[in-house]
Amino acid sequence: MSCAQAAVRDGAVDSLLTLRSRPRRIALVGNANVGKSVLFGRLTGQYAVVSNYPGTTVAITQGRAVIGGEVCDVIDTPGITALNGALSEDEHVSRRILEDDDLDLVIQVADARNIRRGLMLTSQLAAFGRPMLLVLNMVDEAHAHGVEIDVAGLQAELGVPVLETVATEGRGVPEVRLALGHGAVLASTGPQSPRDHARWAHDLVVKFRRVRPHSAVRWQERLSRAVREPLTGLPILALVLYVMYLAVGVFGAQTLVGLIEKGVFTRFINPAAISLADRFIPWEPVRALFVGEYGLITMGMTYAIAIVLPVVATFFLVFGFLEDSGYIPRLAIFSDRIFRAMGLNGKAVLPMVLGLGCDTMATMTTRVLGTPKERLIAVLLLALGVPCSAQLATILGILGGISFAALMTLFGVVLLQMFIVGFLAARALPGERSEFIMELPPLRWPQMRNIVHKTVIRVRWYLGEAVPLFLLGTGLLFVLSRTGGLTWVTRMAEPLVSGLLGLPPQAAGVFVMGFLRRDYGAAGLFQLAHAGQLDAVQAVVALTVMTLFVPCVANFLMMVKEQRLRPALAILAVVTVIALGTGAVLNLILRGLHVTF
Amino acid sequence: MSPSDRPHRLSSLIAGTRGRVVRVALDNRDRAERLTALGVTPGAPIVVLQRFPGVVFQCDQTELAVEPTVADAIFVDIDEPRDQLW
Numbered sequence: 001m002s003c004a005q006a007a008v009r010d011g012a013v014d015s016l017l018t019l020r021s022r023p024r025r026i027a028l029v030g031n032a033n034v035g036k037s038v039l040f041g042r043l044t045g046q047y048a049v050v051s052n053y054p055g056t057t058v059a060i061t062q063g064r065a066v067i068g069g070e071v072c073d074v075i076d077t078p079g080i081t082a083l084n085g086a087l088s089e090d091e092h093v094s095r096r097i098l099e100d101d102d103l104d105l106v107i108q109v110a111d112a113r114n115i116r117r118g119l120m121l122t123s124q125l126a127a128f129g130r131p132m133l134l135v136l137n138m139v140d141e142a143h144a145h146g147v148e149i150d151v152a153g154l155q156a157e158l159g160v161p162v163l164e165t166v167a168t169e170g171r172g173v174p175e176v177r178l179a180l181g182h183g184a185v186l187a188s189t190g191p192q193s194p195r196d197h198a199r200w201a202h203d204l205v206v207k208f209r210r211v212r213p214h215s216a217v218r219w220q221e222r223l224s225r226a227v228r229e230p231l232t233g234l235p236i237l238a239l240v241l242y243v244m245y246l247a248v249g250v251f252g253a254q255t256l257v258g259l260i261e262k263g264v265f266t267r268f269i270n271p272a273a274i275s276l277a278d279r280f281i282p283w284e285p286v287r288a289l290f291v292g293e294y295g296l297i298t299m300g301m302t303y304a305i306a307i308v309l310p311v312v313a314t315f316f317l318v319f320g321f322l323e324d325s326g327y328i329p330r331l332a333i334f335s336d337r338i339f340r341a342m343g344l345n346g347k348a349v350l351p352m353v354l355g356l357g358c359d360t361m362a363t364m365t366t367r368v369l370g371t372p373k374e375r376l377i378a379v380l381l382l383a384l385g386v387p388c389s390a391q392l393a394t395i396l397g398i399l400g401g402i403s404f405a406a407l408m409t410l411f412g413v414v415l416l417q418m419f420i421v422g423f424l425a426a427r428a429l430p431g432e433r434s435e436f437i438m439e440l441p442p443l444r445w446p447q448m449r450n451i452v453h454k455t456v457i458r459v460r461w462y463l464g465e466a467v468p469l470f471l472l473g474t475g476l477l478f479v480l481s482r483t484g485g486l487t488w489v490t491r492m493a494e495p496l497v498s499g500l501l502g503l504p505p506q507a508a509g510v511f512v513m514g515f516l517r518r519d520y521g522a523a524g525l526f527q528l529a530h531a532g533q534l535d536a537v538q539a540v541v542a543l544t545v546m547t548l549f550v551p552c553v554a555n556f557l558m559m560v561k562e563q564r565l566r567p568a569l570a571i572l573a574v575v576t577v578i579a580l581g582t583g584a585v586l587n588l589i590l591r592g593l594h595v596t597f
Numbered sequence: 598m599s600p601s602d603r604p605h606r607l608s609s610l611i612a613g614t615r616g617r618v619v620r621v622a623l624d625n626r627d628r629a630e631r632l633t634a635l636g637v638t639p640g641a642p643i644v645v646l647q648r649f650p651g652v653v654f655q656c657d658q659t660e661l662a663v664e665p666t667v668a669d670a671i672f673v674d675i676d677e678p679r680d681q682l683w
Contacts, residue, residue, distance in 0.1 A: 081631070081634035081635060082630065082634040085630045086626070086627050086630055111658075113658045114636070114657065114658045114659055116636045116638070116641065116657050116658075117634070117635065117636045117657075117659065120633075120634065120636070120638075145658065147658065194629075194630055194633045194634070195633070197633075198633055198638035198639070199638075199639075201638075202638060202639070202640050202641070205657075206640075224660070225646070225647075228646075228647060228653055228662075229647060230649065230650060330662075332651075332662060333647075333650060333651045333653060333662045334650060336650065336651050336662075336664055337650060337651075340664070345664065346651065346662065346664075434627075435625075435628055435663070435664060435666060435667050436651070436662070436663060436664040436667065437628070437631055437632065437635065437661065437662075437663050437664075437667055438661065438662045438663070439635060439659055439660070439661055440653070440660040440661065440662055442660075
């Protein structure tokens with residue numbers, strides 16, 4: 001059926017509001033990193049997190065919108081490479097959406113530069129017999145690379161509407177809205193083996209695509225080469241890490257934190273809260289609950305807003321830039337060999353680096369890995385060693401003030417420990433690793449708007465997620481301190497905390513906080529250090545233990561969700577033992593060598 | 598390197614070599630399917646970009662990084678030598 005026929009069948013009702021018993025269901029499907037989420041945002045007005053690497057969308061997002069006079073439910077799906085054969089979890093999810101009887105329209109989004117892969121998927125979509133549109137996105141980039149597509153010819157051949165867009169700029173999106181009523185069912189493409197799909201796609205590519213030699217994107221090629229070749233790539237990596245350290249560790253963790261903690265909280269908010277409480281709350285226990293040593297405002301809010309928030313925000317800003325540039329997947333080239341020794345492959349660099357943002361989100365992203373064994377090892381390593389941004393905040397804040405050597409000691413010990421654990425897990429756990437095959441997205445100059453948008457969403461998420469737990473933790477500490485429980489815990493833990501780790505006994509309370517959130521515990525260490533109760537070696541030992549320590553509650557729940565309860569509990573136990581053991585050994589070594597930093 | 602009638606393994610080609618994919622070895626089905634889905638299919642143009650620490654190549658318009666065993670399984674017909682001066 002041609003597009004025109006489809007239009008006649010659906011009638012010329014574009015301008016009227018059509019009423020149905022239920023909203024029209026529209027699914028966006030396509031290869032990874034082709035811009036489905038951007039188009040989703042353009043169609044529904046809702047923002048889904050967008051990045052320049054495959055695997056940003058790991059769960060389906062649904063949004064309701066009025067499009068072309070109809071109420072539509074638009075479903076954004078994770079990127080897929082195939083719908084037949086050995087499928088990943090994401091691909092099963094996409095299959096189920098396509099098989100759902102209520103689905104009215106499929107919008108396949110394809111990278112215009114890369115229609116070969118898009119068309120291979122088109123060929124597999126035919127089997128589902130759904131009305132569809134084919135959207136060729138990022139035509140601007142395709143043109144810059146000399147790729148020209150005969151859209152009219154392709155549309156006539158396929159019999160479904162084919163549209164060109166630049167979704168990030170909104171170009172072509174009105175046409176997509178108009179075409180929503182005109183989706184047509186693709187004629188069967190014949191036999192359904194991967195080879196047939198490939199041949200079918202290849203024939204269409206030969207027929208409808210021209211590639212001219214181009215010169216417009218030389219900088220992209222040069223930069224791409226510079227970051228992936230070891231001789232230039234490793235210095236660039238060092239530079240990137242250093243700039244990150246300057247932005248997050250110096251500007252965020254020292255300048256901003258100093259400004260907000262000392263300038264705002266210590267000077268204005270806390271004194272104001274204390275004087276208000278003194279005047280209006282006659283009962284001492286209630287007063288202490290808000291403004292005491294373990295007060296919700298003087299401790300909980302101060303930690304969350306003054307110490308952790310500035311670093312989280314600067315981190316997400318820098319991180320968003322790296323994400324959108326397409327740089328992060330290129331790190332897989334360097335790290336593949338190391339990860340292979342740990343039963344993973346280079347692809348694992350994605351969840352690991354994402355873990356620096358938030359281990360909970362990263363735990364979910366382990367789905368992009370190929371086998372159950374890889375997913376389990378990655379979840380374990382995230383829980384063990386990867387500090388999230390909030391925790392990084394406090395690490396940089398404390399150790400940045402001591403010395404660079406102190407910082408390197410912590411990261412060295414943590415990385416070494418991760419490697420050892422990964423190495424052993426790779427041999428102890430059953431199953432296989434998958435082979436390293438990874439797509440490198442094009443390097444792009446990120447859009448500031450998207451970075452800011454993403455940062456705002458993530459900071460808001462941090463506030464919604466972490467602040468209540470900070471308050472809960474403070475409340476718990478308050479109750480413990482009032483009932484004498486804290487003294488009891490401190491005394492019970494003293495042999496461990498003081499004897500084994502060489503820390504002051506008050507650190508026990510900090511580790512209790514660490515059970516709720518590692519960054520909360522780390523923020524407690526931050527305060528201890530500021531109060532001069534930790535020497536340099538103690539700070540390094542305490543932070544190393546805290547970094548390796550149990551994951552936060554949210555991360556633990558995500559581990560249960562991704563791996564079920566028993567493996568999650570096992571990871572918890574292993575991680576706790578390793579954290580304390582490493583801390584004890586590190587303490588012995590540093591003391592034995594009389595290191596002072 | 599001179600052009601030859603028989604296909605070369607991708608892993609044996611130096612950076613800058615251009616050619617076309619002839620076939621992907623089928624001894625590992627999962628690998629073959631993943632490569633096919635990424636566009637590494639017979640007839641697709643290919644350029645070797647880098648060999649160390651991992652093999653990086655561009656196939657059609659997609660840049661891919663793979664470990665050496667995977668590069669072993671991709672067979673390529675190389676173009677005339679003049680095209681290799683890249």
